[in-house]
Amino acid sequence: MLHPVDPGACAPTPRRSRRPLVSLVGLLSLFLAGTTRAQEDPVEALASALREALATIERLEARIAALEEGAAPTSDSEADQLEAQLRALIVDDPATQPQRTIFPSASNPRIGVFMDALAEAGNGEEELGDGDRFSLRETEIDFRMPISPFAEGVLVAVHEDAGNNEFESLVEEGYADISWSGLFHNDTALRSRLGRFRVGFGKDNRLHLHDLPQADRNLATQYQLGGEGVIGDGIEFSMPLAHSDSADGLGATTSASLAFVNGELFTGEEGILGERAEDDGLEIDSDAPLIVGRVTHYRELDARSDLEFGASFITNMGSDTITTDAGNEITPRAYGADITWRQRGDETLVGSWLLQGEYLQTDFQATGPANPSFPNTDETNHGFALTAQRQMSMNTYLGVRLDRTDMLASAGEVEGVSPYFSWYPTEFFRVRTQAQYLSMRDDATADDSITRLLFQFTWNFGAHMPHPYWTNL
């Protein structure tokens, strides 16, 4: 049956029939009368009483029936008739199947595996310090599961290509995502991430590699924050500050996040200062905590477009700074601003546009002995990236990214143009081609031009993970 309609479920409820009881008592009385005809009056009296009782029951039944008939709304009979007609019209369908009651992943986290392979052709291997021509660049395993009624546990473990057929593993993120409204049974929208996480700084920095709209991070992020962006250990608080809906139903939301993390955002192996220190054989360390803040304003412009502004910062807490074993003391600060505009095409999303701009600035105030990596000066670097992307069909995207950024600890700068084309044969497999022309000036005189072609293949299996909302409409 297509949808099993219980024949009795919607049919008029039958009144409980007393006919069998009446008949039984009647037969009993006749039997008693027949077999005790010669006996005394008490038996006849009993039979007579039974007959009277039967008559009373019948009268009462008739009364009940009459009352029920009068109390029933006329629509009931109409509904009953319709129901009977409907049941006669419904055709049995053997195609339905029972709902699953066994969940294979019970008590285990949802697991998503993302694999990212890159093939590269062109020059610039020396300047960019990239790995092999072909590499399984990153394998990311994402585990998620509620750990309480008010919190979810997240672990993102990464196995990445370190070049020369060597790999290294790291915990990219591992945190508890806590809802304070659930924890304290109140109406606050405050959430916290506790553990290790991508800090809420910038736009590109907050994304995992497989979520990026291009094959690589924008140059400002790479050259000012490090190839992996900045990831910190600590606690982050986030909450919406205000929300309103206009009479047209268009929403505007302002939200903020504030994180307190260890000071190694820039000094880890992948950090921008850490890489420099390693190149010069210096030990670098920081135990001074950092504050990372971000404010975002999101606004629906009309039914087909929206706009988001974001501003973020990283600054130190107190007077402690990053130190090297050569005696350098560096105080880091970073600022970011970004804007994203989306416009939906037709209902198929073909013709949709994404325009995005990001500006980053890092300040490193260095004291102590001058060395190539950490000159004894205050250094300020700027960089930006502009991206335009158009959805060409239901599963293809064409875009271009323009980059310019200063290089740390030098007078150098990098400019780039990166057109790209993304094709999703399925939701779980993506092919991307990206051309890249880079102009690198390491100092005031040298000028290197790099042209390369990147082929990126990304696939995933396991549980679906949410995409960043701005990648689609």
Next chain:
Amino acid sequence: MQLFMTCVLLLGALSPTTHAQDSSESTGDSAKLRVIATIPTYGLLAEELGQDLVEVITVCRPGQDLHGVMATPAFMARVRSSDLLFYTGLDAELWLDGMLRGAGAVNLLPGNPNAIVMSTGVPLKEVPAILDRSQGDVHAFGNPHMWTDPLVVRDMATRVGDALVRLLPEHAEVIRDREEAFRLRLTKALVRWLTDYASLANTPLVTYHQSWRYFLDRFRLVRVGTLEPKPRVMPTSGHLTKLVETMQARDVKLVIREPWQHPQASEFVAERVDVTVLALSTHPGWPEGTGIIEHFEHNLAEIARALDLPVSDPGE
């Protein structure tokens, strides 16, 4: 640094101004029960039964693919202070968990009493025997598009009514009256459709995705293929060429795609087979303004017209 400060000041200046402007226009009413519906069918049912007692926000647009909804910051903010959620379940709304967690709406996470799973108790179709992506983006628990069957929607009205009565017990009588009235109207319409469109039985057709299965079975239409070779795998010319042969052999006269599915594949087959291509949504509100019953009426009439069959008159 100056640029950064300028951005911050601009942002700070913009937010209070725009909020002050909007807050006066806000449609929110704290006295009403705030209901989130993932699809238009659930939203319209809540409005039908709740009317002035509820404020309903529907996440998926009538012309939008339910599976492709993205949780924007504005929706997260709307969800946060809501009291009741109606959703399909069965992994139909994969974005829902992220939206609820992003909003901090732990009271509406699946498993909570005010998160109402609308698929509960509905016999499922197309429960996969093999659960991997070699079968495309299959739904692990079965086809979740059950709101395309008007008989299922009738039971969903009861589920919505139950939830509203539980949270608004003082209005139980009026909610039950509205529920009964809606069920009666839908039953009348369904009897008429099943009678007047009995000739649709065994009519072969092709759909883009598997989303129409419950609707087709209710009216005994027969799907002989889909434009997608596998669920949510884009149509290929090889698959469509084979499908054209099937359509010719089975004398298929009708192809149905949804508004969010690109017309290219249906145009490909329409150039090779004499078929009518209909763009119909599984969600009420498409065409604009149609309610649940009008939506079924529209879809059935369009199918009948495409097959040169008489159209049922709702006024009869």
